[in-house]
Amino acid sequence: MASPPVTIQKQAPLRGGRKLSNRGDPCQLLQVLSCIPDICLFLVLSILVFFKSSSHLLILCEPGVLFSVEKRLVEEVKSNDTLIIVGETGSGKTTQLPQFLFDAGFCRDGKTIGITQPRRVAAVTVAKRVAEECGVGLGQKVGYSIRFDDMTSTSTRIKYMTDGLLLREALLDPYLSRYSVLVVDEAHERTVHTDVLLGLLKDVQKARLRSLSGKESEDKNPNINKGEDYQPSTLKPCQGRKFPPLKLIIMSASLDARVFSEYFGGARAVHIQGRQHPVEILYTLRPQTDYLESVLVTIFQVHLNEGPGDVLVFLTGQEEIESVERSVQDQMPQLPEGSRNILTCPIFSSLPSEQQMRVFATTPSGFRKVILATNIAETSVTIPGIKYVIDPGFVKARSYDPNKGMESLIIIPTSKAQALQRSGRAGREAPGKCFRLYPESEFEKLEESTKPEIKRCNLSNVILQLKALGVDDVIGFDFIEKPPRLAIVKSLEHLFLLGALTDECKLSNPVGHQMARLPLDPMYSKALIQASNFNCLEEMLITVAMLSVESIFYSPREKSEEAKTAMKCFANPEGDHITLINVFRVANEFLEKRRTVINKEKDEKIMRKWCKQNFVNSRSLRHARDIYRQIRGHAEQMGFHFSSCGDNFLQFHRCLAASFFLNAALRQPEGIYRALASGQVVRIHPSSVLNQTKADCVIFNELVQTSQKYIRNVSIIDYLWLTELAPQFYMMPN
DNA sequence: GAGCACTGC
Numbered sequence: 001m002a003s004p005p006v007t008i009q010k011q012a013p014l015r016g017g018r019k020l021s022n023r024g025d026p027c028q029l030l031q032v033l034s035c036i037p038d039i040c041l042f043l044v045l046s047i048l049v050f051f052k053s054s055s056h057l058l059i060l061c062e063p064g065v066l067f068s069v070e071k072r073l074v075e076e077v078k079s080n081d082t083l084i085i086v087g088e089t090g091s092g093k094t095t096q097l098p099q100f101l102f103d104a105g106f107c108r109d110g111k112t113i114g115i116t117q118p119r120r121v122a123a124v125t126v127a128k129r130v131a132e133e134c135g136v137g138l139g140q141k142v143g144y145s146i147r148f149d150d151m152t153s154t155s156t157r158i159k160y161m162t163d164g165l166l167l168r169e170a171l172l173d174p175y176l177s178r179y180s181v182l183v184v185d186e187a188h189e190r191t192v193h194t195d196v197l198l199g200l201l202k203d204v205q206k207a208r209l210r211s212l213s214g215k216e217s218e219d220k221n222p223n224i225n226k227g228e229d230y231q232p233s234t235l236k237p238c239q240g241r242k243f244p245p246l247k248l249i250i251m252s253a254s255l256d257a258r259v260f261s262e263y264f265g266g267a268r269a270v271h272i273q274g275r276q277h278p279v280e281i282l283y284t285l286r287p288q289t290d291y292l293e294s295v296l297v298t299i300f301q302v303h304l305n306e307g308p309g310d311v312l313v314f315l316t317g318q319e320e321i322e323s324v325e326r327s328v329q330d331q332m333p334q335l336p337e338g339s340r341n342i343l344t345c346p347i348f349s350s351l352p353s354e355q356q357m358r359v360f361a362t363t364p365s366g367f368r369k370v371i372l373a374t375n376i377a378e379t380s381v382t383i384p385g386i387k388y389v390i391d392p393g394f395v396k397a398r399s400y401d402p403n404k405g406m407e408s409l410i411i412i413p414t415s416k417a418q419a420l421q422r423s424g425r426a427g428r429e430a431p432g433k434c435f436r437l438y439p440e441s442e443f444e445k446l447e448e449s450t451k452p453e454i455k456r457c458n459l460s461n462v463i464l465q466l467k468a469l470g471v472d473d474v475i476g477f478d479f480i481e482k483p484p485r486l487a488i489v490k491s492l493e494h495l496f497l498l499g500a501l502t503d504e505c506k507l508s509n510p511v512g513h514q515m516a517r518l519p520l521d522p523m524y525s526k527a528l529i530q531a532s533n534f535n536c537l538e539e540m541l542i543t544v545a546m547l548s549v550e551s552i553f554y555s556p557r558e559k560s561e562e563a564k565t566a567m568k569c570f571a572n573p574e575g576d577h578i579t580l581i582n583v584f585r586v587a588n589e590f591l592e593k594r595r596t597v598i599n600k601e602k603d604e605k606i607m608r609k610w611c612k613q614n615f616v617n618s619r620s621l622r623h624a625r626d627i628y629r630q631i632r633g634h635a636e637q638m639g640f641h642f643s644s645c646g647d648n649f650l651q652f653h654r655c656l657a658a659s660f661f662l663n664a665a666l667r668q669p670e671g672i673y674r675a676l677a678s679g680q681v682v683r684i685h686p687s688s689v690l691n692q693t694k695a696d697c698v699i700f701n702e703l704v705q706t707s708q709k710y711i712r713n714v715s716i717i718d719y720l721w722l723t724e725l726a727p728q729f730y731m732m733p734n
Numbered sequence: 735g736a737g738c739a740c741t742g743c
Contacts, residue, residue: 081736096742119741147743164742193742317739372741396739409738453741461743519743551738686735706738 030214044050055067068273073097074104077181081205082248082267086257088274089247093251094185098158101181102141106247107157112179116163118191119380120146127151127160132156147519163193166201168519171468175211176204181247188254189418190378191450196462196481200469202264208243249440254417263480277427279389283440291392292320294437296327298390299370300335302435303342309387309432312377314422316396316411321346321372328370343367345364347381348374348552353619359383378421382428382723389426389434391419393442400457402490404678407458408705417449454483459482459491460522464500467507468516497662497729498526517730518634520544523701527659528635534655538644541579541635545628546580547701547713553687554617562616570614573691573699575715577656578649579689584628587611589620654725657717660699661726665711666719667696673711675703676730677721685710697722 076083087093100111117123124355127144134142143152144160152159163184170176182201187194191210225353254644257269273602288294295313302311315321325344332340345359363369363385371383374393387517395414413424419436426432436443454462471477475488495501500512500522517527524544531540546552555563570586571577587610589715594606604622611618645651657664665673665682671694673682683701684691688711690698697719699710722730 163743168743189741191741317737319737350738370742376740378740380740398739411739465743555737557737627743687737704738707736710736 008346028596030049045055056144058315070096070100073270074100075716076248076268077101077106077247078104080268081209081245082250082264083373084254084257084260084264084267085249085251085272086269087251087272088253088276091272091274093272094126095133095596097249098183098249099130099134101708102158106180110178111244112156112178113158113181113183114164114166114179115158115160115183115185116165116178116194116197117160118186118189118194120162122186123160123162124149124151131157132158135621145274148630163191163197167193167197167465170200170204171465171516172356174204174469175208175241175243176201176246177243179246180244181249183249183251185251186253186379187260188249188252188256188260188449190450190454192453192457192462195452195454195480196465198250198260198263199478201246202478205246206544211241211243212245225517229714237262243249253421256448259480276424277431279423279427279431279432281423282433282435283443284437285439287439287442288392288437290323291394291437292327295390295392296331298435298437299328299332299342302388302390303368303370304335304339306388306433308368310363310371310383310385311388311390312371312373312383312386312425313390314377314392314395315372315374316394317374317670318348318350321374323418324372326480341367343620344370345369345371346373347371347376347383349376349380349616352554356381375418377425378418383425384429384430385431386425387430387688389423389432390437391422393419393446398456400487402484404680404703405458405490406680406705406709413446414449415450416443419443419446424526440476441607452481455481459483459487460494463488463491464495464507464512464516464522467495467501468513492534495522498522499728500526514638517638520548520631523660523662524548526562526657528631530655530659532641533653534645534658535643536645536649536652536655537640537642539649539652540629540655541632542581542584543577545624545631546584547577548618548627549623550617551687552580552583552616552620554611554615555687559615566613566615567689569592573689573693574649574653575690576713577715580654580713583614583616584624586614587616598728608636652719653715656715657721658725661722661729662701662703663711664722665700666700667694667698673698675711681694682709682711684714688712689712690714693706 035649054322081516085093085097094115098115101113117126123144124144127142131138131140131142132637136142138144139151139153140155140596142158142160143156145152145165147165166176166182173443184194184197184201187198248264250264252260257271257631261267261269284294295315299311299313313324315324325346328342328344333341343363347356347359359371359373359381360370360383369385371377371382371386373381377383391414393414394411395418396409397412398407399410423434425435426434446645466474466477474492477484490506492501495512496505498515500515502508502512507516510528511529514529515522518525518528520528524547528537529542530538539666553563570579570582572582587607590610591603591606607622608618610616662677664676666676668674668681673684674680675682680703684698685704695716697717698711698714699717701713702708703711
């Protein structure tokens, strides 16, 4: 296991893309290659100088010619309905552009400029900064709106929000009539929400134009010559209302603006130069057989041979992070005296937040921080002080098999865009270095960009949303990239079996419409609707909220026995669903008993303490409580019949069967289970309370392939209920 | 008897 600490000789950084073989290096691990041609270096430097004296955006129009951008950008927006802006990180596009547009009068008549972000934290932090820059209180002229947290008012004119939230808004206001401009930021990340939003906005833009020209009726009239490139809007007609044109701005960090430009009919694209410092890229000479070993060697090489600065290492998951951390600790004593000053710092999303915060603490003097991160550090979290990035070139990615209805997590090579994003993390404050642990020839073979999420996920929710927006032909919908046809068909089938769609594939009334209104997985929405009929709405509200979050139980390796004992207090022999209800109820009772007045911060503290004692993940529980409150509000608005089954869970279990019938599994002679819908052989996940019990028939909520095919969140049901409660799927032979 | 990247409504 032990790998000898490696000494390497220091090499002069090169410019101009020349390669050096590192003769004389016994390890021959690394080879230097600069990615920054001299001309670029010059440009970046000249801009840096300019930035010192002005906070304005810069636009690069012709080589070497710099314009102050405000006027120019506003002109571009005025003369183009759709504009693509390619801006590097640090260009200030997200904070500056909306202010320019506001000043240029785009908020006249009480209209709003909306800016979408893929992540909640980005929406909040950018809004705060812009409010500060404008010298206004947050929630006045500048505000943000994200799920569970709305900081806007009637006077808000610059509104930052998550893209998912804007999609929800479109359900209530299909023409997004309050917005004069919509800016889709970070479009290159291609999340499901961004992709659906782009398709929707393109449609809204067309429909608004048509509302002005009074040609709305043409869509419905077969006698009008519609020309070759005629594409009717799929939105519901706007019934004589007139809408001003919608300005669309797509902002992307990647260099392939072409995809977006082509999608929007050859829309104009402009580039904005950023403030990124140059990063030197280094590759290995040969492919590495064991990338974790290479990571270790490189960490020590950087530590022994490079100047001061913290190191960021990209790994694929918790297990790798913990293993590398152990190895670094084990081998540190072999380093020369005076060099045993590495401080390792893990960060991944399921790590409790107090421990995550360690990466932001200033490195004690005389130490070098080595941050071991998943791709949470790629976009979600920006860590200061990073000068060196070590990138083995792998990522754990979700993939989805529509045929089997199964998700799996697989380790795959990163894309070029991802590798670029990772290396950029070394150049945020000063010039840096990125060590890619593969040869340059391998880099050339990587995919240009990461496969858009919409091509590798379950589409049921997307399709339900589109149907609710009035898009009936989802297969024909103008996606920027079409998801696999099979995935669409399977999801349509799925929604039909849940009763959300009619035989004509239209949204059913009221079930389909109700399901679309609930911000939940369609199967969970269906469970809530069913629950009214089974007199257990209260219990089902808790259940779907708890099922909608990351795992509730937290079990650190070193305290797994204690965690197991703690979990037993909540366990119910009927299954995981009641067990989750127990956790929610006990936590709630504890809080009710402890609190005197309602004080949000104090409540949180009490909850965190309770969670720690009971090995419950406090972040997950808080999230579940938020979802519970939100969904309860929706259920009240929709006039659901509120009821509780108390401790008589028979009806609750029948309701589980009636809702999750597509996820039923039967026990086989050998103690394994067979999933009825797909015929796959599965096992009950060891974290389930039903693990090692012998129920004949169970329903489950998740089927995940890891080392085996596991079902998670499992409860016992009676086999006969399936034919009784879901005859559309389990027809009895006559 | 396992272990799961990251988001979002």
